[in-house]
Amino acid sequence: MVTVRSDEERVQSIINFFKDYKFYILAVILASAILVGGYFFSKSVKSNQIQAAKVLYEDWQETQVEEDREQLFQNLTESYSDTGYSHLALLKRGSDLAKENNLEESLDIFYQLKENSDGFFGNNLMNGIARTNIARISIALGNFEDALAVLEKYSNDEDAYTHELKGDALSGVGNDDLALQQYQSAFEKYTDNGLRNLVELKINNLNTNE
Known part of the structure; x- marks a missing residue:
């Protein structure tokens, strides 16, 4: 025999459910709110970082005073190390040093680029470029083991x-x-x-x- 529940009983069962599990429900709602809020906050911070890095990169490109250029470069690559503009600055600096045959200094820059672009949330393209240049320069310097190590992945x-x-x-x-x-x-x-x-x-x- 099928038991037919009245509307009042159904409403009461819903009320009882919320009473019994209100703390779990509130915890889920709170956790969801924190996650959503954190996501948008993180996105906003990232957007602001990219914009600030863009300004520094453009100033670094345009400035002719060497001391100012160096300060801008350091600020960009240290304070905004995970941005694309920082990676571009390191790539340009490393490439310029290699063209001038300053291979040791160029190698240091490309290692910095590799480190800054590495990891799960890193920049695979820049990381690959950095590793290729490290290997190329290491081979030129006779450091063959270093070249193999950086290409091992x-x-x-x-x-x-x-x-x-x-x-x-x-x-x-x-x-x-x-x-x-x-x-x-x-x-x-x-x-x-x-x-x-x-x-x-x-x-x-x-x-x-x-």
Whole structure:
């Protein structure tokens, strides 16, 4: 036999439910409010940081006084280290130093860029650029182990240039067999004939040394 409940009984059961679980319900509502509020607050803070970093970056680009430029650079890269404008400033500084053959200083800048762009919420593109430049400069300085360490996170799915860098570093530490594998992967992935010819030359040199 089906029991038919009156409207009053249904309302009373709802009231009783809220009475019994009011603290849990209030806790859920409060936690949700805190999460939503925290999200929008964090978003607002991030937006303000990006805007402030943008102003500093533009001032750094335009200022001609070296002392002022250095102060702006330090402020931008230290106070707003996780913003894209800070990453761009580090990339430009590191690249300029490398062009001037200040490789040690350039290496320090690219390590800073790697650290600032690393992590779950980091900038994968900038992190990859930083690692590539660290490897390239380390190889030029003869620090082959450092180059291998910074490229260690990449699997066999990387681009042709990363394969080539790994080949250079492995060749530098005397591991010619693995170097040959990396060069062959680079050769297969390169589409530019000039780059393919360069890698082919490296492959031939390794084969000659065997």
